[in-house]
Amino acid sequence: xxxxxxxxxxxxxxxxxxxxxxxxxxxxxxxxxxxxxxxxxxxxxxxxxxxxxxxxxxxxxxxxxxxxxxxxxxxxxxxxxxxxxxxxxxxxxxxxxxxxxxxxxxxxxxxx
Amino acid sequence: xxxxxxxxxxxxxxxxxxxxxxxxxxxxxxxxxxxxxxxxxxxxxxxxxxxxxxxxxxxxxxxxxxxxxxxxxxxxxxxxxxxxxxxxxxxxxxxxxxxxxxxxxxxxxx
Numbered sequence: 001x002x003x004x005x006x007x008x009x010x011x012x013x014x015x016x017x018x019x020x021x022x023x024x025x026x027x028x029x030x031x032x033x034x035x036x037x038x039x040x041x042x043x044x045x046x047x048x049x050x051x052x053x054x055x056x057x058x059x060x061x062x063x064x065x066x067x068x069x070x071x072x073x074x075x076x077x078x079x080x081x082x083x084x085x086x087x088x089x090x091x092x093x094x095x096x097x098x099x100x101x102x103x104x105x106x107x108x109x110x111x112x
Numbered sequence: 113x114x115x116x117x118x119x120x121x122x123x124x125x126x127x128x129x130x131x132x133x134x135x136x137x138x139x140x141x142x143x144x145x146x147x148x149x150x151x152x153x154x155x156x157x158x159x160x161x162x163x164x165x166x167x168x169x170x171x172x173x174x175x176x177x178x179x180x181x182x183x184x185x186x187x188x189x190x191x192x193x194x195x196x197x198x199x200x201x202x203x204x205x206x207x208x209x210x211x212x213x214x215x216x217x218x219x220x221x222x
Contacts, residue, residue, distance in 0.1 A: 035212075039151075042212065042213070043212040045210065045211050048208070050207075055207060095210075098143055099160075103154045105153065106153065
């Protein structure tokens with residue numbers, strides 16, 4: 001079965017370090033989403049791309065977060081420098097046109 | 113995003129009972145999606161509704177989208193322990209921008 005793959009599954013890092021999360025969307029999907037989930041805020045949309053072009057990243061703290069799609073098989077979310085408040089589960093999802101979004105298993109980030 | 117409001121935020125029901133979760137938007141919805149999740153794990157797709165008045169069912173779960181396309185309900189009949197989890201409604205706000213409500217945490221007591 002086709003699925004969205006996220007790496008790493010878990011990441012523990014020290015405050016101030018750079019963190020890179022990777023996502024391999026389902027082949028043929030033209031839309032990629034990045035979400036952050038916490039108990040307090042729920043599932044927040046950070047950014048999304050269509051055909052590799054960023055459409056909206058208004059949900060992302062610009063000073064430390066960046067999202068890119070270097071090619072159609074890879075999406076990255078970087079945090080530099082990381083802070084304890086960035087601790088959350090980060091999800092990537094992909095979709096095609098107005099079809100449903102397929103979610104990866106998430107990256108659980110802990111910043112100490 | 114608080115543009116999508118889910119209610120209730122949490123729900124505890126006795127096994128075998130029926131229940132309803134609501135999702136309300138302040139804007140017209142281009143598409144409404146229901147997902148289920150165990151916290152911290154990936155979201156499992158349940159149903160997608162796009163047309164006003166549309167209703168879909170899968171096993172014991174039924175979802176409806178009202179005529180004005182601003183509210184949806186998810187109804188579970190004869191709940192079972194396997195229905196426990198977090199239910200999230202997601203909305204396409206246009207240009208495929210998919211945002212979610214806060215979620216409803218469902219507990220089923222035996």
